[in-house]
Amino acid sequence: MAMTQDELKQAVARAARDYIAANVPAGSIIGVGTGSTANFFIDELAAVKDRIAATVASSEATKKRLEGHGIKVVDLNEVTSMPVYVDGADEITGNLEMVKGGGGALTREKIVAAVAGKFICVCDQSKLVGTLGKFPLPVEVIPMARAYVAREIEKLGGKPKLREGFTTDNGNLILDVHGLAIADPAGFETKLNQIVGVVTNGLFACRGADLLLLATPDGVRQMGK
Numbered sequence: 001m002a003m004t005q006d007e008l009k010q011a012v013a014r015a016a017r018d019y020i021a022a023n024v025p026a027g028s029i030i031g032v033g034t035g036s037t038a039n040f041f042i043d044e045l046a047a048v049k050d051r052i053a054a055t056v057a058s059s060e061a062t063k064k065r066l067e068g069h070g071i072k073v074v075d076l077n078e079v080t081s082m083p084v085y086v087d088g089a090d091e092i093t094g095n096l097e098m099v100k101g102g103g104g105a106l107t108r109e110k111i112v113a114a115v116a117g118k119f120i121c122v123c124d125q126s127k128l129v130g131t132l133g134k135f136p137l138p139v140e141v142i143p144m145a146r147a148y149v150a151r152e153i154e155k156l157g158g159k160p161k162l163r164e165g166f167t168t169d170n171g172n173l174i175l176d177v178h179g180l181a182i183a184d185p186a187g188f189e190t191k192l193n194q195i196v197g198v199v200t201n202g203l204f205a206c207r208g209a210d211l212l213l214l215a216t217p218d219g220v221r222q223m224g225k
């Protein structure tokens with residue numbers, strides 16, 4: 001019988017847990033992402049929680065779920081060394097460039113990932129794409145800059161749509177940018193960051209993932225290292 005998407009997410013979450021148990025020194029601090037795949041990972045991490053010192057959460061939702069399992073969560077400012085950050089993605093290429101932020105946690109995700117030695121992306125095979133941009137690209141904006149940023153994004157060829165009724169953990173808004181086919185992810189990431197009022201965009205290409213664990217019906221494939 002074909003595996004469901006949730007079964008694939010569960011399988012990749014287990015593979016990430018096993019990777020940590022085998023490769024990350026005992027007593028490490030682990031960065032943890034946001035979303036449904038990250039949630040499966042959190043549930044798996046609970047089984048090896050005695051091996052890790054603590055975690056850093058990329059959202060309030062993740063913090064709540066980690067603490068629900070009795071896993072310690074610390075403030076990123078207390079952390080100087082974090083070997084790995086584990087998170088999902090909305091899209092990822094074979095070069096391990098990603099679109100993230102479907103759950104709206106992109107800014108904290110990018111910050112926690114920046115501190116980590118290695119970004120481990122956990123996905124089911126539906127997320128692997130040739131070109132990024134079919135999934136609307138989330139851009140977090142300061143509320144007073146919303147209309148200006150939207151006009152500037154239109155000049156770059158995107159169609160921004162305000163995520164209605166949504167406020168980020170940082171008190172900002174999300175514009176989801178439709179109609180993109182992103183040929184140069186790192187260049188476009190940098191260009192969007194130049195627009196005044198943009199806090200973060202959901203392209204993770206200047207710093208992409210280091211290792212992709214990709215769940216397929218034939219098992220979990222590894223790309224990168």
Ligand SMILES: O=C(CO)[C@H](O)[C@H](O)COP(=O)(O)O
Binds near residue numbers: 034036038087106
């Ligand atoms: O970037 C994210 C949240 O901001 C998630 O990693 C991304 O949306 C993937 O989520 P899921 O695992 O639920 O498909």
